[in-house]
Amino acid sequence: METASDPPRAGDPAGSARASGRLDAETVADLFAEIGPEVYRFLLGMLRDSHQAQDALQATFAKAVERGHDARPDSLRGWLFRVAFREAIDQRRRGGRQRRLVRGLGWLRESADPGATRPTDPVVRAERIEAVRDALAGLPAAYLDVVNARIFEEKTFAQIAEERGLPLGTVLTRMRRALDRLSRRLRDEDEP
Structure with missing residues (x-):
């Protein structure tokens, strides 16, 4: 042997x-x-x-x-x-x-999409959409680029990394940090 x-x-x-x-x-x-x-x-x-x-x-x-x-x-x-x-x-x-992430981020897509319809009070909905747009605008450009590609263009992280010439880990980190920032900012706005 x-x-x-x-x-x-x-x-x-x-x-x-x-x-x-x-x-x-x-x-x-x-x-x-x-x-x-x-x-x-x-x-x-x-x-x-x-x-x-x-x-x-x-x-x-x-x-x-x-x-x-x-x-x-x-x-x-x-x-x-x-x-x-x-x-x-x-x-x-x-x-x-990835499927759990997309399911969990459904609220972000709905809130940021001006054409989305939801059965809530129009004033509350408009405020929420504006809050999400402001939170997105406050992200660094590199983070926003990954969020847009992943959520709105529905690209995989591997596709995003390849298109931008970045390591996959960098793309994943940018997405995680962007979501953390969005979550904190939106939670802070919800608190009185």
Whole structure:
């Protein structure tokens, strides 16, 4: 039985990867060509969304580059499917959080949309809309850009990050901070 500490055997790409600490690009490309479509179909079956399946596939093969050298060559295929399974589960969790966020922010979209109709007193509604617009106007431009793209243009955080050339974490942080500021400002206006 071979372990990660065993010396690489001649002609064993995973063995040479163990020595270097990573799978080389050619090995990962070969793996992708060989079983990438099968892994994608597996992910698509789990996630039922082609974009999420593509994201999970990319994350799976990124992990193959980073950690694939730890897997035994004869079990690399199974290892990739286990990684893909975990990535799909993570995608589902993120999707659930995103749906809860969108549901929770429905009030913001309704309040900021001048065409929205709600069965409340028109004066109270007009004041609330004005308060939301003022709170939005008080956000830094970088935060407002992310809020507009996410809520009003209905883009994903990944799309926003890609379009603006920013790391995903930066986009997520800007959204969280913008929501914190909006929440505080609107709560302060509601208090007597």
